[in-house]
Every structure is written in structure tokens, then in C-alpha cells.
Amino acid sequence: MATPTALRVVEKEWVAWRRLWKASVFQATISPLLFLAAMGLGLGDLVNKGSGGVNGVDYLVFVTPGLMAASAMMQAAGESLWPVLGGVKWMRTYHAAVATPIGAGALFAGHVLWICLRVLLSASVFLLVGAILGGVPSWWGVLAIPAAVLGASVFAAALNAYSVTQESDLPFAVILRMGLFPLFLFSGTFFPTSRLPDWLEPVSWFSPLWHAVELCRAATTGASPSAGSVAGHVAFLVTALSIGCWWGVRRFRRALTA
Amino acid sequence: MISAVVVKEAGRRRSSASTGRGALRVVERNVLAYRRMWLAFVSGLFEPLLYLLSIGIGVGGLVGKVPGPGGQPIPYDQFVAPGLMAAAAMNGAVLDTTFNFFFKFKYAHTYDAMLATPLEVGDIARGELTWALLRGAIYSGAFLLTMVLLGLVGSWWAVLALPAAALIAFGFAGAGIAATTYMRSWTDFDFVNLALIPMFLFAATFFPLSQYPEGLQWVVRCTPLYQGVALERGLTTGQLTWTMLLNIAYLVILGAVGLRIATRRLRVLLQP
Numbered sequence: 001m002a003t004p005t006a007l008r009v010v011e012k013e014w015v016a017w018r019r020l021w022k023a024s025v026f027q028a029t030i031s032p033l034l035f036l037a038a039m040g041l042g043l044g045d046l047v048n049k050g051s052g053g054v055n056g057v058d059y060l061v062f063v064t065p066g067l068m069a070a071s072a073m074m075q076a077a078g079e080s081l082w083p084v085l086g087g088v089k090w091m092r093t094y095h096a097a098v099a100t101p102i103g104a105g106a107l108f109a110g111h112v113l114w115i116c117l118r119v120l121l122s123a124s125v126f127l128l129v130g131a132i133l134g135g136v137p138s139w140w141g142v143l144a145i146p147a148a149v150l151g152a153s154v155f156a157a158a159l160n161a162y163s164v165t166q167e168s169d170l171p172f173a174v175i176l177r178m179g180l181f182p183l184f185l186f187s188g189t190f191f192p193t194s195r196l197p198d199w200l201e202p203v204s205w206f207s208p209l210w211h212a213v214e215l216c217r218a219a220t221t222g223a224s225p226s227a228g229s230v231a232g233h234v235a236f237l238v239t240a241l242s243i244g245c246w247w248g249v250r251r252f253r254r255a256l257t258a
Numbered sequence: 259m260i261s262a263v264v265v266k267e268a269g270r271r272r273s274s275a276s277t278g279r280g281a282l283r284v285v286e287r288n289v290l291a292y293r294r295m296w297l298a299f300v301s302g303l304f305e306p307l308l309y310l311l312s313i314g315i316g317v318g319g320l321v322g323k324v325p326g327p328g329g330q331p332i333p334y335d336q337f338v339a340p341g342l343m344a345a346a347a348m349n350g351a352v353l354d355t356t357f358n359f360f361f362k363f364k365y366a367h368t369y370d371a372m373l374a375t376p377l378e379v380g381d382i383a384r385g386e387l388t389w390a391l392l393r394g395a396i397y398s399g400a401f402l403l404t405m406v407l408l409g410l411v412g413s414w415w416a417v418l419a420l421p422a423a424a425l426i427a428f429g430f431a432g433a434g435i436a437a438t439t440y441m442r443s444w445t446d447f448d449f450v451n452l453a454l455i456p457m458f459l460f461a462a463t464f465f466p467l468s469q470y471p472e473g474l475q476w477v478v479r480c481t482p483l484y485q486g487v488a489l490e491r492g493l494t495t496g497q498l499t500w501t502m503l504l505n506i507a508y509l510v511i512l513g514a515v516g517l518r519i520a521t522r523r524l525r526v527l528l529q530p
Contacts, residue, residue: 038459038460047320177302181305185309185316
């Protein structure tokens with residue numbers, strides 16, 4: 001009885017996932033590693049020949065933490081759009097859940113928590129393979145896992161909140177292509193934001209992904225960053241996560257307990 | 259208006275197949291449907307353009323020059339742009355012939371409704387293929403225009419890059435419809451991603467073949483997207499070779515065989 005109801009939601013997802021995990025392996029694990037191989041090794045070799053790497057490190061070392069945080073974001077987004085609309089509109093499992101002692105707020109929290117666990121697993125596998133390929137020179141790199149999860153949780157909270165009141169999935173493709181995809185490509189993932197046009201660089205400071213990438217990169221390269229910059233990135237992400245959670249609880253209550 | 263046309267055509271059912279007019283009706287239906295989803299359509303234009311800005315220009319500045327199709331060094335953005343253009347044609351064509359085709363076939367029963375009109379199975383297959391080809395060509399056309407504006411086109415041969423993109427879309431649309439007729443559930447569509455993503459990343463799109471060891475180079479040369487990349491890169495850089503005829507033949511056969519298989523399969527699946 002003492003178990004928080006949000007953990008019951010996690011348990012439900014776990015029971016379902018245990019049978020269906022194979023279907024998600026490509027999207028969550030193999031696809032990011034293919035990007036790492038193509039960009040880190042194939043394209044990276046050209047970058048190293050052309051300009052001797054980026055910011056003093058090999059391109060593979062540069063792009064590994066970027067792709068790690070960006071893949072975490074994409075995975076969180078994928079789990080926060082269609083599955084949420086499915087729960088509230090198509091299969092109505094959310095209505096079934098709130099008919100039990102699980103409240104709408106706990107349902108939201110449980111789903112976000114579950115997504116974080118999924119990202120934790122994928123990010124760990126990614127980091128391990130990245131390290132084997134030679135993209136993670138420092139043992140501090142382990143800290144990139146919580147950093148990637150924190151960054152992904154911001155997107156999970158905000159997109160869960162958004163999806164739960166949608167009428168159809170038509171806007172989802174647009175959000176992916178015109179919202180998340182530009183973040184994926186321009187948040188310092190593949191090249192330093194200092195290479196962006198001057199007017200665009202300050203915009204990237206508002207991208208949660210940029211903060212997550214910077215944290216991951218500080219960890220995997222072992223670049224001994226200043227305490228102030230780490231605190232700043234973490235503070236931005238925690239603030240964004242808090243706003244997302246506040247919004248999400250409100251929207252889940254409105255959608256499910258009307 | 260439209261119903262009047264349909265009634266008029268109902269009397270010459272057989273002739274519609276031979277003139278391809280029925281296929282145009284299917285295209286017309288898709289145009290009308292997409293007028294309500296124009297944002298989803300237009301947003302597809304942005305993906306290749308964003309890749310061009312991020313990888314082509316952002317990372318490209320760090321790369322400098324790479325060996326072009328004739329072996330002479332060209333700036334990286336000029337190298338990667340035709341690759342992305344070929345990928346745009348592929349993606350535009352595959353989206354509508356796999357995911358959307360399956361939804362219309364299995365859930366929306368759009369094709370059952372079509373067969374209740376004078377349209378035939380052949381019209382449906384040809385119509386959907388034509389539509390997918392147009393979508394791929396529109397995406398590639400917008401991309402080519404951007405390449406011209408950014409100064410990434412080095413030759414007048416590039417005017418042929420648009421028909422080449424339509425040919426790439428034809429090949430992938432034919433293969434896409436044929437593959438979709440064998441799909442049983444959405445889970446099977448993982449195979450579509452399993453084919454598309456590695457091709458997008460490794461078919462000499464982002465880096466030249468010379469980055470691979472000899473054996474792997476031949477594997478890459480056999481992929482359908484590589485034909486498109488080689489064709490577009492030859493045309494936009496003006497380095498034409500005879501092997502481009504092989505690339506063309508490959509894509510023509512891919513599309514034609516795919517369309518044939520799809521029509522035959524659909525005849526069994528749609529007409530009980």
C-alpha cells in the first residue's frame with residue numbers, strides 16, 4: 001500500500017515492455033549507433049583530415065556526447081507523442097488508470113519516470129559502444145548518462161503535457177520535423193554553436209538540448225569545466241523540467257478528470 | 259463537377275486503364291486530401307534543407323574539400339548537397355507508398371471505396387506511384403532551387419537533376435508499394451526504417467566511397483540509393499560518366515518490377 005501510485009504506472013509499462021522490447025531496439029539503440037558510425041567515423045575522418053578535429057579533440061570524441069544527448073531527446077519525444085495520444089484517445093488506457101486509485105498527476109509522473117528509465121538504458125548502451133569505438137576518453141563520461149536523462153526528461157514532461165489534450169496526431173509530424181529536428185541538428189550536436197551565424201548563437205542557449213549536450217560533452221571529454229557553467233546548465237534543465245511537470249499535471253487533470 | 263466526370267467515364271471503363279486517366283483520378287484524390295494536411299506536406303521540405311545547413315555548411319566548414327565524382331577536390335557542401343537531394347526524393351516517395359499506403363489499404367479502406375467506382379486495381383497502383391513520384395520530385399525540386407541560390411551547383415547539367423530525382427522517386431515508389439503489399443502489421447514497418455536509415459547514412463551520401471575498404475565499396479555500390487546519389491552528384495558537379503547509364507537502368511528496373519509485383523499482388527488482395 002505504501003508504494004506511490006506513480007510507480008504502479010511504471011510497473012504497468014514495464015510489464016508491457018518486457019514482452020515488446022524487441023520492437024523498440026532499432027529505434028532506440030541501433031539507429032543512434034548507426035548515426036555515430038556514419039558521422040563519428042566516416043564523416044569524422046574527413047573532419048580530422050580537414051581541420052584536425054574540433055576544439056582540439058578528434059571529431060568522434062566531439063560528436064559522441066552530442067549524439068548521445070540528441071538521441072535521448074528523440075527517444076523521449078517518440079515516447080511522449082503517439083503513446084500518450086493512444087492512451088488518452090485511441091485505447092483509453094489512461095481513463096482505465098484514473099478509474100483506479102491512480103490520480104491523473106501520478107499517471108503523468110509515472111509515464112515521465114518510465115521514459116527516463118528507457119532513456120537511461122539506451123544512453124548507457126550508447127555510451128558503452130561509444131567508449132569501445134574510442135569516443136569517450138574520460139571515466140567522468142559515466143556522468144553523461146544522468147545528464148542525457150535530465151535533458152530527455154525536459155522533453156518528456158513538456159510533450160506529455162502537450163499530447164494529452166490533442167484531438168489527432170496530425171501536429172505530431174510537424175512538431176518532430178519543425179521543432180525537434182532543428183534542435184537535433186543545431187544544438188551543438190554535430191558542430192560547435194560558435195559556428196552558427198552570430199544572431200543564431202544566442203537562440204541556441206534556449207535549447208534544452210544544447211544544455212544537455214554541453215553537460216554530456218564536459219563529462220565524456222573530461223574537459224574539467226568550471227563549476228559555474230555546470231551549475232548553470234543543470235539549473236536551466238531543472239527549471240524547464242519543473243515548468244513541464246507543473247504544466248503536465250494540470251493538463252492531465254483537465255483531460256482525464258473532467 | 260467531379261461526379262459528372264465520373265459518371266461520364268463510367269461508360270468506358272476499359273479505356274480508362276489504357277489511357278492512364280484512372281491513375282490521374284487517384285492523384286487528384288491525393289491532392290484534394292493533402293489540401294487539408296498541407297502543413298504535414300510542406301514540413302517534409304525542411305528536413306533535407308536543415309541537413310544541408312547543419313552537416314553541409316556547419317560541419318562542412320570543418321571538412322574543407324573532398325574528392326568529387328571525377329576525383330578532383332570539391333568543397334564539402336557541394337559534395338553532400340546532391341546526396342541529400344537524392345535522399346529527399348527517396349524519402350518523399352517511400353513515405354507515401356509504405357506507411358500511408360498501408361493505412362489507406364488496411365484501415366481507411368480507401369482502395370475498396372475506389373474499386374466501387376470505375377477505377378481498377380492497375381489505376382490504384384499507377385496512381386499512388388505517380389503521386390509518390392510527384393511528392394519526391396517536389397521535395398527535390400525545392401531542394402535543387404535552394405542549392406542554386408546557395409551557389410552549390412557547378413554545371414548546367416544540373417537541369418537534369420530534377421528528372422533524375424523523379425526517376426529515383428519512381429524506383430523507390432515501385433519498390434515501396436510492392437514491399438507494402440507483403441506487410442502484415444505496423445511492426446513490419448521496422449524493416450522499412452531498417453532499410454532506409456542505413457542507406458541514408460552510408461550510401462556515399464555524407465562521405466565518398468573511398469572512405470570504405472574495397473569490399474564494402476561494392477556493397478554500397480549495389481544499394482538503390484547509391485544509384486541516385488551517383489546520378490545527382492554527377493549532374494550537379496558536371497562530371498558525367500558512362501556508369502550513370504547503369505544507375506539509370508537500375509532505377510528504371512526497380513520501379514517497373516516493383517509496380518508489376520504491386521499490381522499483381524493488389525489484384526489478389528483487393529478483389530475477393
